[in-house]
Structures are given as C-alpha cells and as structure tokens.
Amino acid sequence: MIDLSVEFCGVKFQNPIVLASGVLGVTGDSLAGVVRNGAGGATTKSLWPYQHEGHKNPTMFGTEEYFMNAVGIPDAGPEKAREEILRYREKCGAPLIANIVGGKMEDYAEIAAMAAEMKPDVIEVNISCPNVEDELGKPMACSVSKSAEVTRLVKEKVGDIPVTVKLSPNAPDIRAIAESVLDAGADAVTAINTLGPGLAIDIDAGAPILSNRVGGISGPALKPLAVKAVYDIYAARKCPIIGTGGVITGRDAIEMMMAGATLVGVGTAVYYRGQEVFGEIVREMNEWCVENGVSKISSLIGKIHA
Amino acid sequence: MHKLDTRPKMVLIKEVVRENEQVTTLVLDASVGAEPGQFVNVWIPSLNEKPFSVAMDDGKEMRLSVAAVGPFSNALCDKKVGEKIGVRGPFGTKFKFEEGEHLALLAGGYGAAPLYFLASEAAKKGCTVEFIVGARSKGFLLNVEKARELGVNVHVATDDGSEGSKGYNTEVLAKILDEGGIDCVYTVGPEVMMYKAAQMAKEKGVRAQISVERYMKCGMGLCGNCCLDGEGAPTCVKGPVMDLEKVLDSPEFGHYHRDQLGNKHNF
Ligand SMILES: Cc1cc2nc3c(=O)[nH]c(=O)nc-3n(C[C@H](O)[C@H](O)[C@H](O)COP(=O)(O)OP(=O)(O)OC[C@H]3O[C@@H](n4cnc5c(N)ncnc54)[C@H](O)[C@@H]3O)c2cc1C
Ligand SMILES: Cc1cc2nc3c(=O)[nH]c(=O)nc-3n(C[C@H](O)[C@H](O)[C@H](O)COP(=O)(O)O)c2cc1C
Ligand code: FES
Numbered sequence: 001m002i003d004l005s006v007e008f009c010g011v012k013f014q015n016p017i018v019l020a021s022g023v024l025g026v027t028g029d030s031l032a033g034v035v036r037n038g039a040g041g042a043t044t045k046s047l048w049p050y051q052h053e054g055h056k057n058p059t060m061f062g063t064e065e066y067f068m069n070a071v072g073i074p075d076a077g078p079e080k081a082r083e084e085i086l087r088y089r090e091k092c093g094a095p096l097i098a099n100i101v102g103g104k105m106e107d108y109a110e111i112a113a114m115a116a117e118m119k120p121d122v123i124e125v126n127i128s129c130p131n132v133e134d135e136l137g138k139p140m141a142c143s144v145s146k147s148a149e150v151t152r153l154v155k156e157k158v159g160d161i162p163v164t165v166k167l168s169p170n171a172p173d174i175r176a177i178a179e180s181v182l183d184a185g186a187d188a189v190t191a192i193n194t195l196g197p198g199l200a201i202d203i204d205a206g207a208p209i210l211s212n213r214v215g216g217i218s219g220p221a222l223k224p225l226a227v228k229a230v231y232d233i234y235a236a237r238k239c240p241i242i243g244t245g246g247v248i249t250g251r252d253a254i255e256m257m258m259a260g261a262t263l264v265g266v267g268t269a270v271y272y273r274g275q276e277v278f279g280e281i282v283r284e285m286n287e288w289c290v291e292n293g294v295s296k297i298s299s300l301i302g303k304i305h306a
Numbered sequence: 307m308h309k310l311d312t313r314p315k316m317v318l319i320k321e322v323v324r325e326n327e328q329v330t331t332l333v334l335d336a337s338v339g340a341e342p343g344q345f346v347n348v349w350i351p352s353l354n355e356k357p358f359s360v361a362m363d364d365g366k367e368m369r370l371s372v373a374a375v376g377p378f379s380n381a382l383c384d385k386k387v388g389e390k391i392g393v394r395g396p397f398g399t400k401f402k403f404e405e406g407e408h409l410a411l412l413a414g415g416y417g418a419a420p421l422y423f424l425a426s427e428a429a430k431k432g433c434t435v436e437f438i439v440g441a442r443s444k445g446f447l448l449n450v451e452k453a454r455e456l457g458v459n460v461h462v463a464t465d466d467g468s469e470g471s472k473g474y475n476t477e478v479l480a481k482i483l484d485e486g487g488i489d490c491v492y493t494v495g496p497e498v499m500m501y502k503a504a505q506m507a508k509e510k511g512v513r514a515q516i517s518v519e520r521y522m523k524c525g526m527g528l529c530g531n532c533c534l535d536g537e538g539a540p541t542c543v544k545g546p547v548m549d550l551e552k553v554l555d556s557p558e559f560g561h562y563h564r565d566q567l568g569n570k571h572n573f
Contacts, residue, residue, distance in 0.1 A: 020307035056354045058347070062310065064524070084568075204390070209314065
C-alpha cells in the first residue's frame with residue numbers, strides 16, 4: 001500500500017489532488033462529486049462579499065494545446081456560499097478550500113471574515129484573476145506591497161484557519177511576490193492562476209471568440225510555467241505550495257510535487273479527461289509509486305531540490 | 307470526453323422556416339454529427355451564446371428550432387438566409403433505444419423538435435412511435451404535420467382544445483401507458499410536465515429518458531453552472547438526456563433550478 005496522504009498547513013488530505021478554483025465548484029453537491037470521483041479535497045469557486053455578475057458567453061474554449069476562459073467569476077454572494085458549504089459538509093468529509101476574491105482591498109477583509117465563519121479547512125486568496133481587470137487588476141498580483149497588504153487584511157480576519165495566497169504567472173518576479181505574502185503571514189501559496197490574458201480571434205466571424213475579448217490561459221501549455229514557478233518558490237522558502245497549472249496526468253502531478261508542491265490543483269484537466277479525471281490521476285500516481293518503489297508520496301515533495 | 311477543439315465554427319443559414327407563433331427553424335449548411343438528444347452552443351458574435359437542441363442532423367445539414375422567448379432567441383429567429391452563426395458541439399448525452407421497440411415520446415413547446423429527430427431515427431429502426439405533442443393552443447403546436455408524414459402515431463393535446471384533445475398531453479401519455487406495451491418514455495419540455503411523466507413512468511414500471519435543461523454556459527462540464535443537485539454532475543455532459551432513476555433521485559429535478567449566478571428558483 002502506498003501512502004498517498006499529505007499534510008498541508010496541518011490539514012490532512014487523503015491524496016494530494018485537489019480541485020482548482022472556478023471549475024465545477026458552484027454547488028456543494030458538485031464539490032462533493034469531485035471528491036467522490038477521487039480528489040483529496042476541493043476548492044470552491046471564488047467567493048465575493050456580494051453578488052457579482054459574470055461575463056456573457058462564450059466564456060471558454062479549448063484546443064489540444066491550451067484552454068482559454070473569461071468567466072468573470074459570477075457569484076450569488078455569501079448567503080448562497082454558506083448554504084453550499086454546509087451541504088458539502090453534510091455529504092463529504094474531505095478538506096474544503098474556500099477561495100475568496102474582491103474588487104477592492106476592503107472587500108478582501110469582508111469576504112475573509114465571512115468565509116472564516118463558514119469554517120473551511122483552508123482559505124485561498126485569489127489576487128490573480130486576469131479576467132476582472134477593471135476591478136482588481138494586475139497591479140495587486142504583481143505588486144509586492146499590495147499583495148502583502150491583502151494578505152495581512154485577510155489573516156487578521158480568519159483566526160487560525162490557514163491562508164494560501166494564489167499567485168499570478170503575470171508577475172515579473174513571482175518569487176518576490178511569494179516571499180512578500182509569506183512574510184505578511186500567509187501560511188502557503190498557490191501557484192499559479194491563469195496566464196495572460198490572451199486573445200483569440202475567430203477570423204470567419206471577424207470577432208474575438210470570448211465575449212470578454214481576452215481570457216486567461218490554462219491547460220497543457222501552462223504546465224512548464226507552473227512547474228517553474230513552484231520550483232522557484234520552493235527553492236526560496238520550502239513553504240507549503242498548491243501547485244496548479246496544466247496538470248492532466250498522474251505524471252504531471254508527480255512532476256509538480258518534485259518541483260515543490262504539497263498539494264496539486266487540477267482544473268482544466270476536466271476538459272481533457274472528464275470529471276473522472278481526479279481518480280484517474282490518483283491511480284496513475286499510485287502506479288508510478290509502485291513501479292518506482294516510492295512508499296510515501298510525501299517523500300516526493302521538493303525532491304528535485306535535494 | 308469531448309472533441310479537443312471546441313472553438314465555434316461559423317456556419318451558413320440556408321433556410322429559415324417559421325414553424326408557428328413562437329418557433330422558427332434555422333437550416334444550417336453544416337453538420338456537427340449530432341444524434342437525437344444532443345445540443346449545440348449557438349453563438350451570435352458580440353451578442354451571446356446559448357444552448358439549443360439539435361432538431362435534425364443528417365450528416366450534411368442540421369436544423370435548430372428556436373422558440374423566441376428573450377433577447378438571444380429573438381435575435382436568432384430574426385436571422386436571414388445567407389447570414390452566419392457560430393456553432394459548437396455536439397454536447398451532451400443521446401436518447402437511446404433498441405430496434406423494434408415501442409416508444410412513447412412526450413413533447414411540450416420546442417421539445418417537439420428534438421423528439422421529432424428521435425422519432426425519425428427510431429422509425430428508421432423499425433420502432434413503433436407514439437408522438438404526443440402538447441401546447442397551449444393550435445398556434446403553438448410544432449412538428450405535428452411532419453410527424454404524421456413520418457407515419458408515426460401522432461397524438462395532440464391543447465390546453466384550450468383548439469386542436470386534438472382538450473387538456474394536458476400527460477393525460478394522453480397516461481392513457482397510452484395504461485394500454486401497456488410501451489418500452490420507454492422520452493420527454494422534452496417544461497420541467498413540470500417532464501416531472502409528471504417521470505413519475506407516471508415510474509409507477510408503471512416503464513423506463514424513461516428525460517431531457518434535463520439547466521442554465522448552461524460552457525457545455526463542456528467545466529463552469530459547473532448546470533450541475534444537478536444529488537450527484538452534483540454537470541447536466542451538459544451527463545445530460546441533458548438522463549434516465550428516470552437519476553432524475554427522480556435528485557432533490558432538484560421538478561422542484562428548483564439555478565440561474566446564471568447559481569441562485570435557486572422554484573418551479
Ligand atoms: C440542453 C438545452 C437544450 C435547449 N434546446 C432548446 C431548443 O431546441 N429550442 C429552444 O428554443 N430553446 C432551447 N433551450 C433553451 C434556450 O437555451 C433558451 O431559451 C435561451 O437560452 C433563451 O435565451 P434568451 O436570451 O432568448 O432569453 P432569456 O430572457 O435570457 O431567458 C429566457 C429563459 O431561458 C432560460 N435560459 C436563458 N439562458 C439560458 C442558458 N444559457 N441555458 C439554459 N437556459 C437558459 C432562462 O432561464 C429563462 O427561463 C435549450 C436549453 C438547454 C439547456
Ligand atoms: C473555467 C475556469 C475558471 C476559473 N475560475 C477561477 C476562479 O474563479 N478563481 C481562481 O482563483 N482561479 C480560477 N481559475 C484558475 C484555475 O483555478 C487554475 O489556477 C488555472 O486554470 C491553472 O490550472 P489548470 O491548468 O489545471 O486549469 C479558473 C480556470 C478555469 C479554466
Ligand atoms: S454548462 Fe458549464 S458545466 Fe455544464
């Protein structure tokens with residue numbers, strides 16, 4: 001028997017695969033479904049302190065190499081989030097990560113306090129969505145001082161719930177941002193959010209495909225950037241990291257762990273392999289461990305740095 | 307699993323048919339290889355993109371029957387021959403049947419479009435088809451004549467009795483189920499009607515396949531907006547066509563649905 005469990009900021013996960021934010025996470029039952037399909041834990045969609053409209057369709061599309069989305073983080077607000085999280089708890093014992101977002105600094109403090117009341121196991125702070133630029137914008141995810149300030153605001157409100165800050169690959173020096181949020185009290189970081197935004201034009205329509213015109217890039221093309229980001233952050237701090245970006249297979253997940261990830265976020269893989277992907281990735285990781293004589297998966301974390 | 311490339315394709319509108327007071331059929335000069343029950347996302351650049359069932363796909367051309375109910379569907383119904391719209395798919399599950407079976411199809415509103423597609427495929431495979439169409443009045447009936455031309459058994463019910471029997475089409479279904487011999491019930495239309503049909507089929511111990519429509523965005527199982535409470539699976543991938551047991555196990559089906567933000571609304 002391979003021990004697939006990992007401990008992340010004191011929280012035990014049965015396996016390192018967690019659902020990334022914004023994919024399938026609208027309802028408590030769908031989050032529980034992801035765990036039933038094999039994930040070690042799940043992340044909610046980004047929660048706002050108020051109701052927030054998303055973008056019109058088309059909001060996403062995929063190709064063999066990459067995926068693009070601009071959903072615009074629609075959300076019914078904290079009342080509904082509370083209900084869905086309760087429902088998840090009724091159905092599911094696996095750890096839940098509540099992802100929060102805001103338009104202004106004060107929003108983060110507000111939603112952090114609300115989210116803490118919902119008692120998630122971890123709070124993930126999204127400072128890095130490239131699709132709601134007007135409101136929170138790139139400056140925050142790319143600014144050392146602003147990232148640190150958001151982290152402090154959130155930490156003040158959430159008691160002893162561990163906080164991970166989700167970073168953007170758009171920052172010129174992601175390691176510097178990671179260090180600033182860790183110094184400001186973050187317990188961990190999540191790397192990375194989508195890249196870009198990029199633009200795709202339908203030449204027959206003579207129009208951008210996405211209604212938001214531009215959208216964040218995820219999927220296979222993102223993986224080398226994500227692995228490098230995790231590698232750089234781990235090299236600097238050896239902190240707990242949720243490595244996210246382009247993980248499609250068990251081998252990808254192990255690669256992410258070797259770079260320094262404790263947990264591995266999986267989002268776009270659902271597009272390529274369906275909802276069953278979580279269990280399949282875990283099975284593939286298990287097989288690789290058997291073949292390679294690894295008895296505890298946690299021994300792989302940061303292995304490349306040795 | 308989907309096709310790996312889900313970028314929309316712009317396709318030509320070959321023909322526009324006004325079907326009744328509410329529904330317009332667009333005949334498109336392209337096929338997505340859809341089977342009955344599946345849907346496509348239809349894109350009008352710079353306006354929006356919404357899900358519509360495939361009303362026919364013969365490998366060369368496809369049809370969509372659109373009920374004008376709001377801004378997007380009205381814009382679609384106003385499209386002219388020679389214009390192009392974006393299409394991607396097919397998405398979702400298909401209606402399943404076996405050769406030679408006796409099928410009861412229960413349609414409300416635009417549901418008569420995908421069910422006509424099913425009726426024509428099933429007739430080709432030697433099935434006996436009861437095609438039960440309901441509408442509030444004669445002017446809202448869809449595909450009744452076409453179904454008659456297909457040679458299947460057509461039953462019409464209107465709320466006001468302006469054509470066929472007066473009352474709900476579920477009453478017609480009840481009678482047909484009482485007569486016995488139906489292998490499977492198929493239903494597309496208002497959820498209250500489908501819920502009733504599902505319960506009737508269950509009581510009679512007859513199988514049923516139900517087209518569950520939720521507010522859909524991506525159509526590819528990612529955004530999570532269309533997930534049905536219970537198993538919590540996305541209806542754009544595990545549906546729209548779902549088996550009786552699955553839908554009746556859900557605390558949501560027949561009771562409430564979610565809007566584009568995830569807020570619940572009761573039926
Ligand atoms: C799998 C599936 C198959 C469908 N097949 C057909 C069809 O063959 N013919 C047809 O006329 N209509 C079909 N619909 C419904 C069609 O998508 C909506 O009528 C259309 O999106 C309405 O948009 P609107 O802007 O015109 O109206 P709105 O004013 O925006 O909405 C009118 C009604 O349509 C519903 N609706 C709006 N957007 C969506 C959406 N993205 N997904 C689901 N429901 C929505 C709303 O909840 C509301 O009840 C189908 C829906 C689904 C989910
Ligand atoms: C459709 C979609 C929606 C997303 N929504 C969010 C979101 O609301 N909040 C967030 O922090 N990240 C969001 N992301 C980013 C993912 O959580 C993840 O960081 C990124 O997609 C890279 O991982 P992947 O390649 O496994 O998807 C979204 C990604 C996708 C594809
Ligand atoms: S419409 Fe996005 S998951 Fe079904």
